[in-house]
Amino acid sequence: MIKVQRLGPQIGAEIQGVDVKALDDAAFGEIYRAWLDANVVVVPGQELQIEDFLTYSRRFGFVSPHPSKMTRHPDYPEITVLGVNKFGADGALDMAIYRRGAEGWHTDGAYDRDPFKATQLYALAVPSKGGDTLFSSMYAAYEALPQRLKQRLDGRVGVFTYGGRRKATALLNQEDRDWTPVFHPIIRTHPETGRKALYFDPGKVLRIEGLDDQESDALIEELTGYMIQPDGSYRHTWRKGDIVIWDNRCSYHKAAGDYPPEEDRIHWRVSIKERAA
């Protein structure tokens, strides 16, 4: 029997009593509905090979290779491996790998014309302390906006690239760094739940269309202040064997980025899209 336990008031659910290698469509349907409801779903205690993780991930949508080629699994381009090759040949800690996802709250794939529907991680190695992942609801962020901002943002479009205003492209190969900007509405209606969300990413947005640079930067600053609502948040402390999936259309996340660097923290990661590329 599947058991769904809520983790936070608005976001996060844990699924108990399943082996994702042996799920019929009805059981998967329950997990999928819990995910639409809770934005972030944890399935603990899984023992998976890469093929098992890919097969399960494909039930959520189209698994697509990440643009960071240097962190792809050598034999499985759709799998990104987080937390390996942290130390360079000179022994120095590579901060782009160690702090991946920790520089700010974000949503994955906002730089893509067809942003990621979901990201899913499977924990292979977990440090003795630190290394949590934090999540927050974009629905809660939207609902927290004052009416004046909701009106001002109605119909507004943001311009996004991989590295954003900071040009943070260390994980991309040199030839991939000249990114073509893409456009997304800042208030986005979730295609499956019909709910409105503040679709925003201060690390990837370049500007908000139709505003001059100063106004755009000021609005970006102001919106950043609404992204995280305490009631809409959940913090995940990893256990080996956890699978966590989040919905990039209605949640933000951030790695804590604070674990002892000499310890392993390793995940397989997939990006899942709504459509085939």
Ligand SMILES: O=C(O)CCC(=O)C(=O)O
């Ligand atoms: O390692 C983590 O906790 C999350 C990193 C991240 O932002 C991602 O994988 O998209």
Ligand SMILES: [Fe+2]
């Ligand atoms: Fe991320």
